[in-house]
Every structure is written in C-alpha cells, then in structure tokens.
Amino acid sequence: MRNLILILGDQLDEHAAAFDGFDPAQDAVWMAEVAEEATHVPAAKQRIALFLSAMRHFAAGLRERGMVVRYTALDAPDNRGTLAEALRAAIAAARPEALVMTAPGDWRVLQALRGAAHEAGVPLDIRDDRHFFSTVRDFAAHAAGRKQIRLEYWYRELRRRTGVLMHNGEPAGGAWNFDAENRGSFGPAGPGRVPAPPAFPPDAITSAVIGLVNLRFAAHPGTLDSFNWPVTRAQALLALDAFITQRLPLFGQYQDAMWQGEPFLYHALLASSLNLKLLSAHEVVAAAEAAYHAGHAPLAAVEGFIRQILGWREYVRGIYWTQMPGYLDGNAMQAGAALPEFYWTGETPMACLRDAITQTLRTGYAHHIQRLMVTGLYALLLGVSPRAVHEWYLAVYVDAVEWVELPNTLGMSQYADGGLMASKPYVASGKYIQRMSNYCTGCRFNPALATGETACPFTTLYWDYLARHETVLRGNQRMAMQLRNLARMSATQVAGIRAQAAKLRGAA
Ligand SMILES: Cc1cc2nc3c(=O)[nH]c(=O)nc-3n(C[C@H](O)[C@H](O)[C@H](O)COP(=O)(O)OP(=O)(O)OC[C@H]3O[C@@H](n4cnc5c(N)ncnc54)[C@H](O)[C@@H]3O)c2cc1C
Ligand code: SF4
Numbered sequence: 001m002r003n004l005i006l007i008l009g010d011q012l013d014e015h016a017a018a019f020d021g022f023d024p025a026q027d028a029v030w031m032a033e034v035a036e037e038a039t040h041v042p043a044a045k046q047r048i049a050l051f052l053s054a055m056r057h058f059a060a061g062l063r064e065r066g067m068v069v070r071y072t073a074l075d076a077p078d079n080r081g082t083l084a085e086a087l088r089a090a091i092a093a094a095r096p097e098a099l100v101m102t103a104p105g106d107w108r109v110l111q112a113l114r115g116a117a118h119e120a121g122v123p124l125d126i127r128d129d130r131h132f133f134s135t136v137r138d139f140a141a142h143a144a145g146r147k148q149i150r151l152e153y154w155y156r157e158l159r160r161r162t163g164v165l166m167h168n169g170e171p172a173g174g175a176w177n178f179d180a181e182n183r184g185s186f187g188p189a190g191p192g193r194v195p196a197p198p199a200f201p202p203d204a205i206t207s208a209v210i211g212l213v214n215l216r217f218a219a220h221p222g223t224l225d226s227f228n229w230p231v232t233r234a235q236a237l238l239a240l241d242a243f244i245t246q247r248l249p250l251f252g253q254y255q256d257a258m259w260q261g262e263p264f265l266y267h268a269l270l271a272s273s274l275n276l277k278l279l280s281a282h283e284v285v286a287a288a289e290a291a292y293h294a295g296h297a298p299l300a301a302v303e304g305f306i307r308q309i310l311g312w313r314e315y316v317r318g319i320y321w322t323q324m325p326g327y328l329d330g331n332a333m334q335a336g337a338a339l340p341e342f343y344w345t346g347e348t349p350m351a352c353l354r355d356a357i358t359q360t361l362r363t364g365y366a367h368h369i370q371r372l373m374v375t376g377l378y379a380l381l382l383g384v385s386p387r388a389v390h391e392w393y394l395a396v397y398v399d400a401v402e403w404v405e406l407p408n409t410l411g412m413s414q415y416a417d418g419g420l421m422a423s424k425p426y427v428a429s430g431k432y433i434q435r436m437s438n439y440c441t442g443c444r445f446n447p448a449l450a451t452g453e454t455a456c457p458f459t460t461l462y463w464d465y466l467a468r469h470e471t472v473l474r475g476n477q478r479m480a481m482q483l484r485n486l487a488r489m490s491a492t493q494v495a496g497i498r499a500q501a502a503k504l505r506g507a508a
Contacts, residue, residue: 004030004096004100005100005101006087006101011104012276016129016130030087031055031069032086033074041394044395044397049224050231052209053202054276054278057205083116084112084116085116098122101113102126105404106403107325131277132313133310134318142154149319151421154314173303182300188438194266195247199228205231222360222396239269239270243268244288245296248291248297249298254266255304256436257369258352258367263365284309285306316407320402320404323407323417323420328390330410333416335386337382338385339379339385344392349445350443351440353374356370356374357375360375364397365397372413375392376389377427380465381427382461390405393405419476423476428462429458430446431459433447460501463494464497
C-alpha cells in the first residue's frame, strides 16, 4: 500500500485535502470508531450517535465510489478502544509507505496520531484544512504582538480578504455590524409559530447505531428517543436550505431571545454539520450572502449570521491552536467549585436552567444565549472550576468539538483566560434572563430580588461575584458601571447577599 488516508469522525468531507491525489489502486482510507472518543468526557448519547452514524454513512459513500475503506466498528472484536492503538494496529496490518491526513481539529488527537505514526516509523503528511477561510498561520500572524485578540479586527480582516459582504472595498450597508438591530426579545405574546426544523427519521444505519449507543453507553447523559440530526451531506444540505429559506430572515432580530419550550427558534442548527464537515463553511456563508443579494433576508440578519461563521468560528479556531495546550488549564478567576449535579439531570427549581438543561439532554442542543447566559453564566457566578464546565460542554452538545467548544467555554463564557478573548466577564443578574425570555414568569424565584426566600439565585450570585472580585475588576473600564451600582449598596445589603450566596454555594 502507498498511502493510508486517515479520516476522523469530524472530517467527513470527500473534497478534503487528505484525498488529494488519492489513487484507488494504491491507497486506502482508515476510519475507526473508538470508545475513548465517547468516554474521555462522558459524551451524551445524541453526540455519540451523530458521530457514529455520520461516519458509517460517509464510509459507505466512499466504498460506493470504489475506495477501499479499512473501518473498525465500535463493536468489532479487535477494537483497541483508542485512536492511537487502532492506528498502530492498522499500520501493522497494512504496512503503508505513508499516512496522510487533513489537520485534525483537536490538539489531543493530533498528539495521539503523531505519536503512533512516529513510533511505527511511518511518515505522516498533515495537510491544511480547506474547510476554513483562514489558516492557523494567518491567525498567528494577525495575533502577533497583540495583548488582547479581539474578534472584531480579525473578522474585518477576513471580510476584506474574502470580499464577503463587501462593496467597493467598504462593508455592505456602510457598517461592519448591525448588533443594535439584533438584540430583540419576543414580547409577552411570544414567538408565535416557529418553522419546525426538517425531519430526518433514522434509516437502517442510524437505527443500528442508536441501538448500539443505548446498549454500550446506557449510563451516558441524555436520551435518543428523538434523534433528528443530519448524518449525511445530503441531509445537511436540506438543513441548510431550510434555514436559509425559513429562518434566516428573522435570525438576527431574535438571535439572543429565549422562550420556554422552544429550543430552536430562528437558529441555524448547522453547527454539527459544519463541525463534522458535512457542510463547508464557504458554501454556508455563500448561501446566506446570496439570500441577501436576492432580497430574501435583511442585511442585519445576514451579517449577524455570517459574523458567527466567518468571524467567531475562524476566531475561536485561531485562539485554540495558538494557545494550546496551556489554554486548557486557564483559571484566571481562581474558580474551584464543583459543577452542580443538576447539570446532568435538569432537576432544579430554576426555570431557565431547567429548560435549557432538559432540552440539552433531550436534543443535544441549546442555542448560544442559553449556553452563554444561562448554563454558562450560572457556572461563572457560582465559581465552578473552568475545567469542569469545559468537560460538561464538551460532553453534552452534538456540535461539541474541543477546538470550538474550549475557547467559547473557557474564554468567552468563564473569563478563565483572564480577558484574552472577552473584554470583560459576561456577568448579569436574573433581570437579563427576564428581559430576554419568559422563563421568569413560570419560576418560583424573582429576578429583582437578591436576598430572601424568593431571591433569584442568578441575582444573588451576580452581586456576590462583583463583590468577591471587585479588586480585580476595578482595573477594567468596561466594568465601571456595574461596580458603581455595587458601590451604591449599603454594607449591610452586601453582607446579606454574600451570606445568601455562601448558602447557595454550600447547597450546590
Ligand atoms: C459555553 C459555550 C460553548 C459552546 N460550544 C460550542 C461547541 O462545542 N461547538 C460549536 O460549534 N459551537 C459552540 N458554541 C457556539 C454556539 O453556541 C454554537 O455554535 C451554536 O449555538 C450552534 O447552534 P446553531 O448551529 O443553531 O448556531 P447559530 O446560532 O444559528 O449560528 C450559526 C453558526 O455560527 C457558528 N457559531 C455561532 N456562534 C459561534 C461561536 N461563538 N463560536 C464558533 N462558532 C459559532 C456555528 O457554526 C453555528 O452553526 C458554544 C458557545 C458557548 C457560549
Ligand atoms: S427568576 Fe432567576 S432562576 Fe428563575 S427563571 Fe428567572 S433568572 Fe432563572
């Protein structure tokens, strides 16, 4: 054998660089389902099923195109359980002259595969991932010499470089962002009828995977009673089309809004397809831009959406690869509390957390503001260890892959990198959740109260957070207003809040 092409569960793109120059007469593809990828954090059943089903469908497609695929199934008797071990066995069996792969997304996986190739003395050719608009080298050059690396400047650089939403060298509509138009909430009547996401009923492959996951990972979080994620490129294209035609026009306006029992609202539901590489980031951005030019969606919605992909997604990848492996240990606010048990069950009287966590366990999904301003915010205010928060996010979402999850969790949500990514901690009281959702109307707590029986735990912990970290936060201009509000409280009020917060921490 000449080349063995290594394809990971999040590299399901037949146009990836790893396939360049593939010769079916001399080369073969290697894929392996290993327990380690589902257990290094206790991955949710929805996430495991998505990966396994998508991998099996992808392998079947390659075989239909005449490629030899050396595929190790999870339940194969000779399954070695880890990627490194599986690769060692494949090298010993196939004796390839070289290994070829597209750059993996995760640092841990790169180390494991590199180590196995090195030990076996087989060269490993790692190729740039063309899925992205930029390379990690581009990002490193942009970041060089900057103390803080802000999304905004990187995003503008990529807009200019790609010409996306640009007009004669200037941003379309005369502004780089339209955030002010993108912060709507739904008012008391609620969202009304939201278009349902397309249905992807399990086929034979997915049904077999669901059975396997239920058996093998019975104790893992969540349920597979309603698995409905795209597992093939054809399904992912249908999901893209449904989003562009039905939900993109209102995506911007309601991007930050939440509503009890409405898990998806106007969000794209495309992150898992993007992260598994069933969709290319280029085609998703092009489809949104075309909708704007065709007059189908307003600029604020389209720019807001494109900013997430051309901006945030490229940015967090750059942060991850320029900061790893040390980034994983970031804990700038010295947080050490355990993650409350209810994150794994949803059993809490706090209506916002109950809804966000229950839907997460049921579907493997929560939208950005639920992740940032409900589950993430509560962990931040409580002072949970960033590593524990990271492991939860990496486990429970169908779109969770470390290169995108870690910077979002550690940097954006927990401020554990000390401000490398976010200019200030994303802290707010329960009043923010009240403004952006209807959660508080059905909750036994009151977001306006910081002390007493019915005080909202978010509000108590918010003031406690400011008081606890006042010295550190005082140096940050962007926290000045919040600290001024804290200073208006009497010493007795603050002491009462801190005592109630200590009780909450004790009960967590
Ligand atoms: C604590 C925390 C953890 C997160 N973990 C992940 C993760 O593991 N995987 C993941 O893909 N996203 C993660 N995100 C970002 C974001 O919440 C999800 O991408 C989004 O909710 C996925 O749903 P959607 O496809 O409906 O996205 P939409 O809200 O409709 O956005 C469209 C697309 O933009 C991209 N995107 C949006 N926000 C971000 C962002 N902040 N960073 C990178 N890409 C973004 C996604 O590819 C997404 O599909 C996390 C955010 C937070 C606050
Ligand atoms: S009152 Fe507090 S705990 Fe209850 S839903 Fe509102 S923010 Fe959440």
